[in-house]
Amino acid sequence: MTDPAELDVTIVDGYVDEPAHFGVPPYISTYPRYAAGALVDAGVPESSITYHTIDELREDTHLWRDVEDADLMVYVGGMTVPGKYVGGTPAEPDEVRKLAWTADGTSIIGGPVRFGVGEANEGASETARDDLDFDFLAMADVEAAVYDLVESGLEGFNDRYRDIEEETRWARAGAFVVEQHPNHPDYLICEMETSRGCPYRCSFCTEPMYGNPDFRPPESVVDEVDALSDRGVAHFRLGRQADILAYGGDGEAPNPDALRRLYGGIREVAPDLETLHLDNMNPITVVKWPDKAREGIRIIAEHNTPGDTAAFGLESADPEVMSDNNLNVTADECFEAVKIVNEVAGFRPGGDCDSAPNFGDDAARRLPKLLPGINLVHGLKGERRETFEHNKRFLQRVYDEGLMLRRVNIRQVMAFEGTDMAETGADIAKDHKQLFKQYKQEVRETIDNPMLQRVAPPGTILPDVHLEYHQDGKTFGRQLGTYPLLVGLPGERKLGRTIDVAITDHGYRSVTGVPYPLDINSASMAELATVPGVGRSRAGDIVVGRPYETESEVGADLRQFITARSPEQAD
Secondary structure, X not given: OOOHHHOOEEEEEEEEEEOOEEOOOOEEOHHHHHHHHHXXXXXXXXXXXXXXXHHXXXXXXXXXXXXXXXXXXXXXXXXXXXXXXXXXXXXXXXXXXXXXXXXXXXXXXXXXXXXXXOOOOOOOEEOEOOOOOOOEEOOXXXXXXXXXXXXXXXXXXXXXXXXXXXXXXXXXXXXXXXXXXXXXOOOOEEEEEOEEOOOXXXXXXXXXXXXXXXXXXXXXXXXXXXXXXXXXXXEEEEEEOOOHHHOOOOOOXXXXXXXXXXXXXXXXXXXXXXXXXXXXXXXXXXXXXXXXHHHHHHHHHHHOOOOEEEEEEEEOOOHHHHHHOOOOOOHHHHHHHHHHHHHHHOOOOOOOHHHOOOOOOOOOOOOOOEEEEEXXXXXXXXXXXXXXXXXXXXXXXXXXXXXXXXXXXXXXXXXXXXXXXXXXXOHHHHHOHHHHHHXXXXXXXXXXXXXXXXXXXXXXXXXXXXXXXXXXXXXXXXXXOOOOOEEEEEOOOOOOOEEEEEEEEEOOOEEEEEEOOEEOOOOOHHHHXXXXXXXXXXXXXXXXXXXXXXXXXXXXXXXXXXXXXXXXXXX
């Protein structure tokens, strides 16, 4: 019998991305945290548990020794939705197999990888449950499997799902592992689970495989936030649920009282948190129970931080695709839900709540508190050329009616065994590949760019932008949160820093900005030229005329972007 107190365990995070679960940095998913907590609960000392991300293993080959020498190696990973990532690169199948081959001890793999593995982490792909050469595959909860495996002396386990009591214990006990994440503490956002499972059965989605919604009580979630906050975490995302509005209810109707206890409790135990965002909100919930939904959305907007996004799974505005794939909301219903969220939560800090949605010249200079985002999936059963036109008309209607969307997510389906799309596979997506590319570009030009200008006009302030990488002589960074804007700044600035930014211009899904406030006496020509109304010629004149004692010396039109520090600090 293997004594848990003598075990040396390595957890490798290959990252996850599910319909209701982010885990690619700067996010850390629940899986490695809960697995660590299960190990501790089973008797393994915290000091004997090592956590590494797949990116750490790529960057430092010496860390593979921890994989090789561990008595137990736990791998968590798997992508069931495709995405493009800046903060990390999800593990590829060959890398996962290398982990299994390297481990001399017992190895177990779990997470959404159990649903299948494709040749690449991308859309328009099919998956299979390939053998990745691990000793054990957890076909239910990997944390429950790890607990039972240790309890059995590494002999085996029966696949099962953990219960709420176990989740509450393991969530608190595993909070320590965040301190081993390379992004800790400043650039790490913890994905929080409020529920999993879904009452609806859309053809392509893996979330219904978890069954009907199973809600954690507010006290359990708040206790986990408390434990993570004690470990230095200041950024949280309530993303692990199919529908935040249905939290604590019957799985479909909103429960404002449960949301009040959840959000109020989080704010009480983590009063200094810097980010509190969410992800999924089902538009059908908003339109079926509009009064309760309005109350729930109002509670969220009272407690969250600006720039929050409620992702709406419209999936397709084509009624035929909706019918063929068991989608639960029509385009008209989704439009009404978009309107309600705008009216209740589309105000900006410092702005007027009663006149939401706030935008235009008189709007406050911050991102709105909470806006809807639209998810569109292509390659579904019944898709035709007209499908693309239906989607474009829906998006144009939202814009023309003076409403705001934080982002439009357009992707191609991934077909997983166990979903209704398994038989159709990726054939339709592949057949429509060229049509999809043309349509996506058109949406970026006609909807994304003007919508972004409405949501984040020039002069909008983005606090705490983390500088991540250099490209083409620019520095790019993001805030922490749900679907944060990618911000490009002129020049190559020191990475890893956090600065406030004022937006100056817009791309399709990203913005250009300058440090805020921009010091007129030390700003570069490139930074000055980026400011609206300046350009290179005027920027040159400004530089020649330095130093300045007050902002007004360079024109009132620039006051929202600049400051004039002491002339002694000038170039």
